[in-house]
Amino acid sequence: MSSLDRALLVAARDLFAERAQPDGLAAALTFTGMVILLESLAFGPGRAREADVASGVFWIAVLFAAVLISARSFDRDLEDDAIDAVIAMPGGRDALYAGKVVALGVILLIVAAAAGLFSIFLLDLQIALPAHLLLVALAGIIALPPVIVTTSVIALRVRARFAVVPILSFPMLVPQLVAATQGAAAALTGDGPAALAWAGLLASFTLVYGVLGLTIVPAAIE
Amino acid sequence: MPPSASLHDATVVLDDRPVLRNVSVEIGPGLTLLRGPNGAGKTTVLRAIAGLVPLARGSRAVSAPPLFIGHRSMLLRGLSARANLSFFASFRGTSAADVDEALRRWGLSELADRPVERLSAGQRRRAALARLDIEQQPVVLLDEPFADLDRTGILLVRDAIVSAVVRGQAVVLVTHAREELDRDATQRLMIDAGEVRAI
Numbered sequence: 001m002s003s004l005d006r007a008l009l010v011a012a013r014d015l016f017a018e019r020a021q022p023d024g025l026a027a028a029l030t031f032t033g034m035v036i037l038l039e040s041l042a043f044g045p046g047r048a049r050e051a052d053v054a055s056g057v058f059w060i061a062v063l064f065a066a067v068l069i070s071a072r073s074f075d076r077d078l079e080d081d082a083i084d085a086v087i088a089m090p091g092g093r094d095a096l097y098a099g100k101v102v103a104l105g106v107i108l109l110i111v112a113a114a115a116g117l118f119s120i121f122l123l124d125l126q127i128a129l130p131a132h133l134l135l136v137a138l139a140g141i142i143a144l145p146p147v148i149v150t151t152s153v154i155a156l157r158v159r160a161r162f163a164v165v166p167i168l169s170f171p172m173l174v175p176q177l178v179a180a181t182q183g184a185a186a187a188l189t190g191d192g193p194a195a196l197a198w199a200g201l202l203a204s205f206t207l208v209y210g211v212l213g214l215t216i217v218p219a220a221i222e
Numbered sequence: 223m224p225p226s227a228s229l230h231d232a233t234v235v236l237d238d239r240p241v242l243r244n245v246s247v248e249i250g251p252g253l254t255l256l257r258g259p260n261g262a263g264k265t266t267v268l269r270a271i272a273g274l275v276p277l278a279r280g281s282r283a284v285s286a287p288p289l290f291i292g293h294r295s296m297l298l299r300g301l302s303a304r305a306n307l308s309f310f311a312s313f314r315g316t317s318a319a320d321v322d323e324a325l326r327r328w329g330l331s332e333l334a335d336r337p338v339e340r341l342s343a344g345q346r347r348r349a350a351l352a353r354l355d356i357e358q359q360p361v362v363l364l365d366e367p368f369a370d371l372d373r374t375g376i377l378l379v380r381d382a383i384v385s386a387v388v389r390g391q392a393v394v395l396v397t398h399a400r401e402e403l404d405r406d407a408t409q410r411l412m413i414d415a416g417e418v419r420a421i
Contacts, residue, residue, distance in 0.1 A: 001315040013309050017300035020337060076299055080338075080346075085296035088272045089313055090287040 003098070006091050010099025014073055015106060024072030025107055028065035032115040035061035040122055049123045055184035058119055059140060059177055065111050066144045067166055070104055070152050078156075093218035097149060101213070104145040112141050128190030136187050136195055139202035140180030146209035147172050153217050176205050225250050226392035227271050227288065227361045232280035234266050241266045243416040244280070249361065252408030253387050254394045257421075262413045264396040265293065268363040271394065288361035293369060295350040297338045303349035304334040311356050324355035328378060343370040354382045362386055362393045 018024055039057040040048040047053055077083040086092045116137065119125060127133055151168040155161040183198025225248035234242040241263045249271070258264050269275045270282060272290040297306045304321060311318045325334045328348040338346055347370045354362065367379050384406070386393050395403070404410060412421045 001313070006313060009309060009312055013298060013301065013305075016305060017298055020300040079299055081292050081294045081296050082298040084272075084274055084290070084292060085310070086313075088274055088288070088290045089310075092313075095313075 003091055003094055006095035007098035007102060010086060010095045011102035011106070014099060014103035017076055018073070018103070018107060021076070024069040025110065027072065028068050028107070028111045029114055031068060032061040032065050032111055033118055035064075036115060036119050036122060045123075049125060051125075051185040051188035052181065054119060054123055054125055055188065056181045058115060058184070059180045061115060062108065062112050062141070063144060063170075063173060063177060065115075066104060066108055066148050067169070069107050069111070070100070070145075070148045071162060071165065073100060073103065074152050074156065074161075083156075087221055093221050094214060096221065097153065097213055097217040100149045100152075101145040101210070104149060105142050108141045108144065112137060125188065127188055129187045129192055129195060132192055132195040132199075133184060133187035136180065136183035136199045136202070139199040139206070140176065140183070143176040143180070143202045143206045143209075144173065146206060146213045147176070150209070150213040150217055150220075154220050156221065172209075176202060179205070225283075225285075227284040227394075228282070229267070229270055229277075230281050230283070232270055232282065233278045234263075234270055234275050235278045236266070236275070240278075241416055242270065242418075245270075245413075245416070245418045246280075247411060247418055249392050249394055250408065251387075251390045251392050253383060253403070253406055254392070254409040254411065255403060255407040256394060256396045256411045256413060256418075257398070258413035263416045264413055265365050267413060267418065268292075268365050268394060268396060271361070272363055284361055286360045288363050289353060289357045289359040290363040291350055291353060291365065291367065293366040295338065295346040297346060297350060299339040300337060302335045302337055303330055303341070303345075303352070306338060306349065307352055307356055310353055314357050314359075316356060316358075320356050321352075324352040325349075327355060328352040329374070344372060344375060347371055348375055348378070351379060351382065354386060358386070358389065358391065360391055362391055364393065365396045366398070367395070368397060368399055 043053055086096050147169050151165050155164040158164050179198045179201045183195050186194035186198060227249040229245050229247050232242055232245045233240060256264050256267060266275060272288050303325060307321045308318045311321055325331055330348055333341060333345060338349060351367055368376050383393055410421045411418050
């Protein structure tokens with residue numbers, strides 16, 4: 001069995017567990033929906049529809065949702081020491097990291113799709129370049145899990161991990177947040193080259209943090 | 223013949239407290255019993271062999287990745303016993319077809335598709351121990367496997383241990399109870415205050 005197969009097995013296991021107990025998904029959907037709704041009220045109908053405001057709020061909501069989903073996923077694994085069963089198996093540490101990244105990415109896709117559609121309808125957003133927006137959204141979503149899973153693993157046995165994970169991961173995610181916000185705003189306003197450039201930057205971040213995570217995490221898991 | 227698993231001069235420090243001090247053990251095929259009072263470090267010895275705790279000093283060696291079944295079930299909540307066991311079988315690259323037979327043998331056929339959090343403690347323990355049938359690794363580490371089990375369950379564990387020993391597996395068993403197992407043991411170890419000695 002290859003490393004990729006093992007990672008996909010862990011991802012499938014996580015996704016089936018989330019389907020059976022969708023606490024993380026439900027919390028993330030509720031949270032993102034509330035943030036977008038409150039944003040439209042706080043900024044007022046005029047400002048809330050501005051491309052950079054709408055995309056900034058969307059990405060902040062998705063970022064917090066990613067932390068919520070990841071926390072629930074690791075909680076489930078810590079109950080009854082299920083995580084130890086994976087770590088103790090050959091190739092288990094790598095598979096745990098990569099599998100969690102994939103599973104978090106898939107769940108985030110669902111959350112982002114729902115939150116994106118909600119934003120578009122609630123704020124009546126005009127999208128100049130839908131394909132570019134889709135590309136930036138995809139690049140932004142896959143850029144988050146490598147960092148969040150890495151910090152979740154580092155803080156795994158820390159009692160205050162709900163505070164530690166955002167404290168560790170958010171500073172590292174500022175460049176991704178800026179790139180995703182600027183890229184989405186560019187796609188909304190019709191600046192295609194800028195949107196593609198930001199999407200490329202997000203892909204680079206994913207690659208760098210993905211490799212970094214695969215290097216650090218197997219040694220960091222206890 | 224090299225040992226199936228060993229710790230050499232191993233020291234484990236958890237929460238700034240040494241839990242194991244310069245422990246050296248060699249585990250060969252057969253049954254190794256590890257006994258000791260509460261908090262003596264029995265579980266830590268198993269976790270050290272399984273590679274689940276970092277060694278502050280010393281080294282560990284295993285002939286192949288061991289099967290470690292802890293005193294908690296190590297099954298993922300939200301999934302059924304069948305889904306959990308199929309995951310382990312697939313991960314090890316063994317046939318998932320053996321899962322149904324293992325569940326039947328451990329008396330869980332009727333409960334195979336129920337989420338593990340809705341099983342009783344004893345049923346969860348049986349589901350965890352069914353891994354003994356599916357993942358026949360050269361080294362098996364069992365932490366208090368008799369806990370929560372009824373008489374039938376205890377007999378099933380004893381049968382599974384005997385079968386593993388007959389197959390040539392090295393089984394390390396941590397337990398407070400079951401003195402009758404002393405007769406079958408190849409090696410008996412006692413741990414106290416983080417130090418291990420043969421008895």
